[in-house]
Amino acid sequence: AQSVTQLDSHVSVSEGTPVLLRCNYSSSYSPSLFWYVQHPNKGLQLLLKYTSAATLVKGINGFEAEFKKSETSFHLTKPSAHMSDAAEYFCVVSDTSSASKIIFGSGTRLSIRP
């Protein structure tokens, strides 16, 4: 069985400060992990993915995430927040060998204060 827990439903940071969005997962398979971003009234866009290669994954717009198997975590970070980062972020886990089970976290809304 697989599950994903996004530990914060809402995160608020000041522009120019670091961003940390937390994600914990459980999986009985070899997991692939993804972060997607959803801007208001838009579809979902891939930020980055982990698929058993390097544990530190770099994505678009300066975001990165580190896969920590011992902690079953895949937290998303960015060194300096920008106003355009305000959006909803989803952590997703799937079985690497099959797309038959894909689980979304409940989402984290990121707000950026001027």
Next chain:
Amino acid sequence: EAQVTQNPRYLITVTGKKLTVTCSQNMNHEYMSWYRQDPGLGLRQIYYSMNVEVTDKGDVPEGYKVSRKEKRNFPLILESPSPNQTSLYFCASIQGGGNQPQHFGDGTRLSIL
């Protein structure tokens, strides 16, 4: 341009009136899926299809039907819509296995009165 196209984008309708939301992808992807998005719940999978004529239930299939008669299309059918199906719906496709990212449509906002 590679894309997943959903129609309609917005629909307001009444309880019990059958409706279909279409989804089409032009990337020759084998896997397609439907999700609903509700506040605080993230995206929950309704149905998915691994290939033509192969469909399976996701986590919230009640009240929905799908079909996959051809690779590019994966319509979502609400035979008798009810107000609890008011939601934002997304179609997605993947080429390959679970280690590949999903390509999402722009969403369909359904309101069932």
